[in-house]
Amino acid sequence: MTGTATRYLYLTRHGEASPDESELTGIGRRQAVLLGERLRRSPLTAIHHGPLPRAAQTAQLIREQLDGVPLQMSEPAGDYIPYLPQRHELPPEPADSMLDRLAQFPAEEREQGPELARAALARFTGSVNGDEPRHELVVTHNFLVGWLVRAALDAPKWRWMGLYHANAALTVIKYEPGRPAVVLLYNDTGHLPAELRSAAFPPDLHI
16 A cells, blocks of 8 residues: 655755846856755755746756756746735735735736646645655745745745745755654755855855
8 A cells, every 4th residue: 555755845946047037147057056966965856947948957957967867847836926915914014015016027927826836836745645755856936935935834825925045045845744844944055155155145144
C-alpha cells in the first residue's frame, strides 16, 4: 500500500534581469551558477520554472551545475499577482498605497493571477504520494515566493505583500504528512558573495 511522504520545496527567485527583463545580466547568470553549485548537495528530483525568459534562463543555468535533473516549464510558477485583497483586509494606514500599487499592474495579470496561485498551491505544496521524500526546486518570481511562504505560515492571504526575496536566494519549505508546514530556510544568500547580493539590500546589510 502506497503511503505519503515528505515534500521539500526549494524556492528561488530568478537571477538579476536586464532593464527590459528579456534576459539575465552577467550578474544574474553568475548568481544562477552559484546557486546551482550550492544545490549539488541536494537530492533534487525536478526543477520547475515559470515561462518568462529570466526564470527559464536561471533554471537552465542551475540545471547545468547538476546531474541530469529534469527541467519543466510550469505556468503556475510564473509572475503574477496571487491574491487581490479588499481594503478592509489591509492595515488601515498603508491600505491606500498598497491598493494603488496593485492597480498599476495589467488587468490580465490581476484577473488571472489568483487562479494560477491556487494551481501553484495544488501543484507544489503538501506531502506527496509514495514512500520516498521528494525534493523539488521552483525557479520563480518574488510574488509567488511570498505567496507560498505566506501559505506555509497560514498567514492572511494579503500577507504575500511585504515579503521580499533576493535574486537567486534560497528558501526551503518542508511538508511532512500530518504536520504543519515548516519554513526551514528563507531568503538565504550564503552562496553569493557580497557583490552579487541584491541591490535592494543596503551595503551594510550585505552580511
